[in-house]
Amino acid sequence: MDFLKFAQEKQDDFLKDLNTLVSIESTRDLSTKAENAPFGKKCREALDAMLEMGKRDGFVTKDIDGYAGVIEYGEQKDTLGVLGHLDIVPIGDDWTKDPLKVTVNDGYVFGRGVMDDKGPALAAYYALKIIKEQNIPLKRRVMLITGCDEESGMECMDYYKEHAEIPQMGFVPDADFPVIYGEKGGLHVVLESQDESVIQSFHAGSRPNIVIGKADCTLAFINDKQKEEFAYYCKVNGLQGSIEGNTIHIDGVFAHAAMPWLGVNAAVHILNFVGQSFDDQLAKDLYHILQDWQGKPVGIYKNGLYMSFLTMNTGIVDIEDGKTRILIDIRYPNDTDAKTIMEGFDATCASLSSNIHAIMESDSKPLFVDPQSKLVTDLMAVYQKYTKDTFSCAFTLGGGTYARKFENFVSYGPVLPNEVKTTDQFVGECHQRDEGIKLENLIQAIAIYADAIVSLCS
Numbered sequence: 001m002d003f004l005k006f007a008q009e010k011q012d013d014f015l016k017d018l019n020t021l022v023s024i025e026s027t028r029d030l031s032t033k034a035e036n037a038p039f040g041k042k043c044r045e046a047l048d049a050m051l052e053m054g055k056r057d058g059f060v061t062k063d064i065d066g067y068a069g070v071i072e073y074g075e076q077k078d079t080l081g082v083l084g085h086l087d088i089v090p091i092g093d094d095w096t097k098d099p100l101k102v103t104v105n106d107g108y109v110f111g112r113g114v115m116d117d118k119g120p121a122l123a124a125y126y127a128l129k130i131i132k133e134q135n136i137p138l139k140r141r142v143m144l145i146t147g148c149d150e151e152s153g154m155e156c157m158d159y160y161k162e163h164a165e166i167p168q169m170g171f172v173p174d175a176d177f178p179v180i181y182g183e184k185g186g187l188h189v190v191l192e193s194q195d196e197s198v199i200q201s202f203h204a205g206s207r208p209n210i211v212i213g214k215a216d217c218t219l220a221f222i223n224d225k226q227k228e229e230f231a232y233y234c235k236v237n238g239l240q241g242s243i244e245g246n247t248i249h250i251d252g253v254f255a256h257a258a259m260p261w262l263g264v265n266a267a268v269h270i271l272n273f274v275g276q277s278f279d280d281q282l283a284k285d286l287y288h289i290l291q292d293w294q295g296k297p298v299g300i301y302k303n304g305l306y307m308s309f310l311t312m313n314t315g316i317v318d319i320e321d322g323k324t325r326i327l328i329d330i331r332y333p334n335d336t337d338a339k340t341i342m343e344g345f346d347a348t349c350a351s352l353s354s355n356i357h358a359i360m361e362s363d364s365k366p367l368f369v370d371p372q373s374k375l376v377t378d379l380m381a382v383y384q385k386y387t388k389d390t391f392s393c394a395f396t397l398g399g400g401t402y403a404r405k406f407e408n409f410v411s412y413g414p415v416l417p418n419e420v421k422t423t424d425q426f427v428g429e430c431h432q433r434d435e436g437i438k439l440e441n442l443i444q445a446i447a448i449y450a451d452a453i454v455s456l457c458s
Helices: 003-009 011-022 041-056 118-133 155-163 224-236 266-277 281-290 338-350 374-387 439-456
Strands: 060-064 068-073 079-085 103-105 108-110 141-147 170-172 180-183 185-194 199-204 214-219 240-244 247-251 311-320 323-332 356-364 395-397 409-411 436-438
Touching (some): 003 118, 011 041, 011 118, 011 439, 041 060, 041 141, 060 155, 068 118, 079 118, 108 439, 118 141, 118 439, 141 155, 185 281, 199 266, 214 266, 224 240, 224 266, 247 266, 266 281, 281 323, 281 338, 281 356, 323 338, 338 356, 374 439, 436 439
Parallel strands (some): 079 170, 170 409
Antiparallel strands (some): 060 068, 068 141, 103 108, 108 436, 180 409, 185 323, 185 356, 199 214, 199 311, 214 247, 240 247
C-alpha cells in the first residue's frame, strides 16, 4: 500500500483543513468558560471544527463534554489510541507571518499550532481517513482522541480518563521521531515570600512551560548611575533592554521549558541586575535559586541514565507590594523524584536571608515504556521504512505529552532527528514565533502514521 502517494494526493485538502484549525486562537481562556466549554469558547470552537471534519468524512464521533473529542474507526473490542491536542500556547510577539493563518513559504508551513499540535493531530486524522477510504481491514478499533488543555496541565485527559473509554495502547503525534519511550517527570514548584524590595511591580510570563522572553519590572526609583549600569549589563550579556520612567524592560528569547538552554529568560536577568545594582536582598536570593537551568545552586542537579539532565525553568513571576509568587517548571529524570527535589529547595530557602518558601504545586511522575517492547519496535520499523534512517534510536524526552496519561503509550513524531534546514528564513520551534515545519515532512508523517496504525492493528 503506497501511503505516501495517497498522502501527497491529499496535500491541498490537508492544508485547507489545517488552516481551519490554525485560524482558531484556541488558548485556554476561563473567562469564556461555559457548559461543555470548560477551557473557553475558542477551545470549544477548535474541538467542534475537528469533530465536524470527522462527521464530514463518515466517522463515528464523540464529544466528551468539551474536554476532548473522539473520532473512531471500526467496531472491534481491542483498541488503539492516537492522542493529539487542539489547544495552543499564547501567540506571543514578533511574528513575521500571520500566526492565525497557514502560510506555505519556501517549502515550510507556518502558523501557531502547525507543529504543536494541530498539524500532527490532523496528520494522524488524515492517516485514518486514508485507511478508511482504502477499506483496509484492522483487528483493532482506532480511537483518535483530541484534547483541549494539553498546554495548561492536561486537565482534559484527567477528565477523559474518568468519563470515557481508555485505549489499550497507542501513540502521541506531538514530539519527535523515531520513538520517544520515556518522558521526564513534571514538577511545578512555587516560591512565595513577603519581603521588602525595591521592586514595586514585576509581572512576567504567561505559562510555566515557556521560557520568559520579555519582561518589565517597575522599581521604586532608578538613578543615573543605575541607568548606566543597566545599559552595561545588557551590553555584556548580549541583551536588548530599555528604561521608561522607573520601569526596566529586557528582551530575552522564548523557548520551550523542556529545552531552557535554547531560550534566554528575561525575568531571571532582571532579578540579577536588580539584586546587584540596587543591592536588593530579595532579588539576590531569588536569582541565587533561579539562575541555573540545571538547578545546581538548589542541590537538585541530576544527569539521568535514560533521560539526561533535570531542567528548571522560571515560567511566571509575580511580585507586587512586597508579595512574591514565582512558578517554576521542572522536568526530572526517573533517577530522582519530587521528594528529593523539594528537600533541595527547602534546604536552599532555609539558608537565605529572605523569607522565601518553596511549595510543591503539582507532580506528574515520569513515563517509561520498555524500549524493547513490541509497541516501540513496530513503530521504529515503520519509521525506518519511510526515512531509511537506521542510525537514530528510540529515546526519552524532557517535554510532557499525553503519553504519560495512559499505560503503554509512546510519543511518535513528527519532527525528524537532525533535520537540515532548507530555507534562509527563520523557522520557529513549538512555542516560538513563526512556528513552522517542513511541508514535505508533515505529509510524510501522514504516511508514517497510516502505516503505523495498520502495523499495530494487524
